[in-house]
Amino acid sequence: DVKVTQSSRYLVKRTGEKVFLECVQDMDHENMFWYRQDPGLGLRLIYFSYDVKMKEKGDIPEGYSVSREKKERFSLILESASTNQTSMYLCASKKGGQAYGYTFGSGTRLTVV
Amino acid sequence: DQQVKQNSPSLSVQEGRISILNCDYTNSMFDYFLWYKKYPAEGPTFLISISSIKDKNEDGRFTVFLNKSAKHLSLHIVPSQPGDSAVYFCAASAQYGNKLVFGAGTILRVKS
Numbered sequence: 001d002v003k004v005t006q007s008s009r010y011l012v013k014r015t016g017e018k019v020f021l022e023c024v025q026d027m028d029h030e031n032m033f034w035y036r037q038d039p040g041l042g043l044r045l046i047y048f049s050y051d052v053k054m055k056e057k058g059d060i061p062e063g064y065s066v067s068r069e070k071k072e073r074f075s076l077i078l079e080s081a082s083t084n085q086t087s088m089y090l091c092a093s094k095k096g097g098q099a100y101g102y103t104f105g106s107g108t109r110l111t112v113v
Numbered sequence: 114d115q116q117v118k119q120n121s122p123s124l125s126v127q128e129g130r131i132s133i134l135n136c137d138y139t140n141s142m143f144d145y146f147l148w149y150k151k152y153p154a155e156g157p158t159f160l161i162s163i164s165s166i167k168d169k170n171e172d173g174r175f176t177v178f179l180n181k182s183a184k185h186l187s188l189h190i191v192p193s194q195p196g197d198s199a200v201y202f203c204a205a206s207a208q209y210g211n212k213l214v215f216g217a218g219t220i221l222r223v224k225s
Contacts, residue, residue: 004156035215040122042202043157043215058212090156099145099206102213104156 003027004105006091012111019078021108023091029103030096032074034058034066037088037107046089049074050096081112116140117205119216128225132190136203136216139184143205147213148177148188151200160201161188193223 007022025032030051035043035058045058047066055066063085067075074093078085091105118137126132134148144165149157163170163177163186170177176189190197203216 009154033212040217042117042119042217043204045212045214048212092156099213100147100159100162102157102159104158106154106156 004091004093004103006089006105006108008108009106010109010111012113013078013081015082015112017078017081017112019081019110019112021076021078021089021091021110023074023076023093023105024072025074025091025093025103026072027093027095027103028071029093030071031094032068033092033094033102034064034074034076035090035092036060037090043090046076078110081110083112086110086112115217116143117203117214117216119201119203119219121219122217123220123222125222125224126193128195128223129192132188132193132197132221132223134188134190134201134203134219134221136186136188137184138186138205140205140207140214141184142207143214145206146177146179146186147204147206148175149202149204149215151202151218157202190221193221195223195225197221198223 004025033048034046049068065077089108092102094101147162148160151157179186200218204213
């Protein structure tokens, strides 16, 4: 069964902390994505990556960075967590060159206090 | 500026009846549209899609209709079942691009 695995289901962090959210996929997909989901706003794209060591800003990249050193792993980094980054974070992957076939992880609920 | 809009935050339907979820978009470059379903504490899962060269796509109880001139699409579920209760997201992509743009979602409740 193909999977996108997010390392934590729930996280609570303090304001100003550096936070790492990890995502691993086992489908040999080229493309990986980080979204955040907020009520009334849907899923908004933070960053995505077409391939290893490649990254592109999404619609709301401010306050975030990413790392993709290996094809199967895509990390989202909150450089200095703030309360407005409290959200559900969803990782997804898909094969390159097509608009369908996204597989999502189960999400990480991050609370910044 | 939301390019994909789902104007109904929630919808309640009786079991066995039809559920109609609506979605509007503003970007005329979008040429591929998808619906995702999301249960609490799970990631979204793909439900059905439609290319801009079609106006209808059907898969079992689910049918998606696309009206390009109105920049509107809708998802019909018939008959609705209690297990269909979830959040439904409309999403769109331009030129088979690598990014999906999502709407805000509609919470569907199917009452038994």
